[in-house]
Amino acid sequence: MAEQPVPDYPRSNPTESVAPVGARLDLPEAGEWKRVSPKYVMVEIVGTVVFLLIVCAAAGALWLLLDQVWAAWAGGLIALITLVSLAFEPRRVRSIGYQLRADDLLFRRGIMYQRFVSVPYGRMQLVDITRGPVARLLGLADLKFVTAAASSGVAIPGLAEADADALRDRLVELAESRRAGL
CATH class of the missing domain: 2.30.29 (PH-domain like)
Known part of the structure; x- marks a missing residue:
């Protein structure tokens, strides 16, 4: 069976260029980005620390009171992931x-x-x-x-x-x- 040619679909503007896959969308023509307050990092950190304390308390209670060893491992893993995410909070806030x-x-x-x-x-x-x-x-x-x-x-x-x-x-x-x- 012979190979069929791929049709060439017309474009609305033949000279239009398409950004390469993975290119960053900076929108330089749009103007200056206004950022949120740097104090917002503290709001995010407090929220993350409160979450961490709740998870650790729940895991500790399951482990100590109900002798559920898996809860200690799960709580430790969640605590590790949460602490790593805390390191990225300032960068995440700057991206807004x-x-x-x-x-x-x-x-x-x-x-x-x-x-x-x-x-x-x-x-x-x-x-x-x-x-x-x-x-x-x-x-x-x-x-x-x-x-x-x-x-x-x-x-x-x-x-x-x-x-x-x-x-x-x-x-x-x-x-x-x-x-x-x-």
Whole structure:
């Protein structure tokens, strides 16, 4: 049987170039990334340490009270993984950023698995500020937006309270003006 030739599908723009597989998405034309507060590292570390203490207490109770040796091994393994993740917390926090662009807010986070989310201003339905106990002590807040798509909820953590309030007001203003144009 003769080999069939592979069809050449037309492109919308024949001169368009495609980024190579594995190329980094930096979006240099988009502008400067705004970062979250460096104090947010402390919020993440406190949360991780609380998790570590709970896991160690549960594993220790199972081991000592119920003589479950496997619980000590499992607790030790979880503690080791948690301590290694603590070393990456500062880098993970530095990877969080956002940009206010002409038509949307662009959000990114992640080291190995980078996540980029673009939220059009006209699609924002709710802009909310939350403050956890540790974040409140450090003067930080999280800004959350909800759109019609349930999977596109975005939260920018670790903003200074004044910045979160100003950004919320700006986003509400932009969302109202974009929705009016629909």
